[in-house]
Amino acid sequence: PKNEIEGDMGESAVGLHARLMSQALRKLTGTIAKTNTTCIFINQLREKIGVMFGNPETTTGGNALKFYASVRLDIRRVTSIKDGDEVIGNQVRVKVVKNKVAPPFRKAEFEITFGEGISKIGEIVDLGVEYGIIQKSGSWFSYEGTKLAQGRDAVKKLLKDNPELCEQLEAKIMAELAGK
CATH class of the missing domain: 3.30.250.10 (RecA protein, C-terminal domain)
Structure with a gap:
């Protein structure tokens, strides 16, 4: 966000990223649907401070992306795949967190090889x-x-x-x- 770039270090802009995401997704959804496009967002996890019950992990950018998404996947590395000392890929565990087009909450585990894919x-x-x-x-x-x-x-x-x-x-x- 422009406000964040131009502002001073340490200056708080609460919810700026979340507001920007919400506004952008409202504009994007119509265009994405009309043009039959697949839009992929890759996000990161953050830890919520002071959470005693439930999952302390949350994604950045507010709730708009969680709401607008048709499919949400939680992909985590289980182990690295090595050829001698060189890492050539990862064994990953994928959990379907949300799915509007098929049954949700399924799990899968597979290899992703660098330069090849699954x-x-x-x-x-x-x-x-x-x-x-x-x-x-x-x-x-x-x-x-x-x-x-x-x-x-x-x-x-x-x-x-x-x-x-x-x-x-x-x-x-x-x-x-x-x-x-």
Whole structure:
């Protein structure tokens, strides 16, 4: 806000950001709906001071964004994915906080690889094991009685190198999901 930039340090402007967000969202919503546009806001969490009960975490910018949003997701890093010493991605847990277009309060956990996005092959391995399509015995993974590889990363590499096998597993997982 202009007032904040031009004002002196330490000068308080209570609710300035919240008022600005409210005004901007009122103007934006009509245009976004008419132009069939998806608008994504990325926000940060702040701690409310002195909260004894309930969640002390809150998002900045007042309540306007919470009200106008159709979908709100809480995305948190669970662990880092490393290749040797180099961090190549994150394992994240996503909780749907608000959803006007589908059932809310669902949870999911998946890998996000830097430069790639959500790891599709990682999901195929995890869902394959979950639905019993891929068998896991210790660190060995097998499919239809044939050992694929030892270790999750080795299976991911194998599936990346063999797109036919990857597509076959994906089709079986989709059929399993359709039957649910």
